[in-house]
Amino acid sequence: MRMYDIIEHKRDGHELTPEELNYFVSRYVDGTIPEYQASALAMAIFLKGMTARETGWLTWEMACSGEMMDLSSLPGIKVDKHSTGGVGDKTTLAVVPIVASCGIPVAKMSGRGLGHTGGTLDKLESIPGMSVSIDRERFLQIVREVGCAVVGQTGNLVPADKKLYALRDVTATVDSIPLIASSIMSKKIAAGCDAIVLDVKCGSGAFMKTADQATKLAEAMVAIGEEVGRTTVALITDMDRPLGNKVGNSLEVMEACQVLQGTAPADISDTCLELAANMLQLAGRGSLAECRELARAQVASGAAFERLCRMVEAQGGDSRVLRDFSRFPQAPCKREVRAPRDGFVFSMQTEQVGIASAALGAGRETIDATIDYTAGIDLARKTGDPVHKGDVLATLYSSNKDRLDDGEHLLLEAYDIQDEQPLPVPHFFARVTAAGVEPLA
Ligand code: URA
Secondary structure, eight states: OOHHHHHHHHHTTOOOOHHHHHHHHHHHHTTOSOHHHHHHHHHHHHHHOOOHHHHHHHHHHHHTTSBOOOOTTSOSOOEEEEEOOOSSOOHHHHHHHHHHHTTOOEEEEOOOOBTTBOOHHHHHHTSTTOOOOOOHHHHHHHHHHHSEEEEOOOSOBOHHHHHHHHHHHTTTOSSOHHHHHHHHHHHHHHTTOSEEEEEEEESTTSSBOSHHHHHHHHHHHHHHHHHTTOEEEEEEEEOSSOSSSEESHHHHHHHHHHHHHTOSOHHHHHHHHHHHHHHHHHTTSSOHHHHHHHHHHHHHTTHHHHHHHHHHHHTTOOTHHHHOGGGSOOOSEEEEEEOSSSEEEEEEOHHHHHHHHIIIIISOSSTTOOOOTTOEEEESOOTTOEEOTTOEEEEEEESOTTHHHHHHHHHHHHEEEESSOOOOOOSEEEEEETTEEEEOO
């Protein structure tokens, strides 16, 4: 077999075989196949696409390219969750303890934020003492004892994705549905789960700007799940406005606690409950309607919140901050951003809200930059809300006074205030399973 022929097959629009994909992935990871040939193949895939089963084969080869987590020592069906990311997305912090409090173990590996999107690990590290760098044995021990843990990646998982993602980033081949789908799903499969719930975001703060694009990506990932024997369900959810009102690391931990205390805004609460219900259903806890009830009951009784506190303590964190937010380190500088005119918030450039939060210190420009955990934005008005000139749109927080001007300028650019009230936008657009697309809007 020759890499030249594999590139030629794909260039001419043929379906690659499992043997060809195994040849490419294994030899690309061990360095035998040079970057220029891998980039030619990535571009051929970008231009010609892949069939559903071909994407499944590629995903499997990528998943097997490094170490794989073995969760067989945990009881029952292990369900993982993945969100394609956005602004204010703190769902993992609430969903994991809800599911764990129903007796379903959740061993979750998460990532860090880069650019305008936040990362779950950074949010968790805003809790004093909290550790997310935990070795595999201890990670599994915490899941056995507490029911859940959220940590950074342990071991050398999916090296093929690390190399391929870096290559795609510099060869204009990121925006390819088979390549995105295989990248995301290979990491989930290597993380050892039996079933997967995906939260595929769409809108101005998401990778996929429209519900149609998001549905196509979801269908590709659900098909991969079928191909590799992992039942996969995807919800298409709104990211045309930030999720919840708080953006920034410790602010988002506080809002996740509010979800578990039943006091958070409806968009974030409903999204967390629906994701948790879908995970519970895949874990065999009953019909979706029964699982929704179960999730709600765990929040109402306080069991889900107590589970988060126990997980934080097991990972070395000070859970007192979760019960009393004034114990969190507080940002020394704050500023209220006010509406420049009367009207309605007609739309929000959600990515720009994330950029504003990063400019305040909540995000990182480069992988090793440090984060200001106290920095962020508390939104008082979002899309659809009426405003009068001078009303507070949002409060900005930062440890650095000089960052407030930039943050204010960027945030004001994110708001489009008009005379007309926009039509309401749903939180959920569709649910995608192997049986098809069920519209929810
Ligand atoms: N997230 C991933 O993990 N991979 C992609 O290709 C895109 C988003």
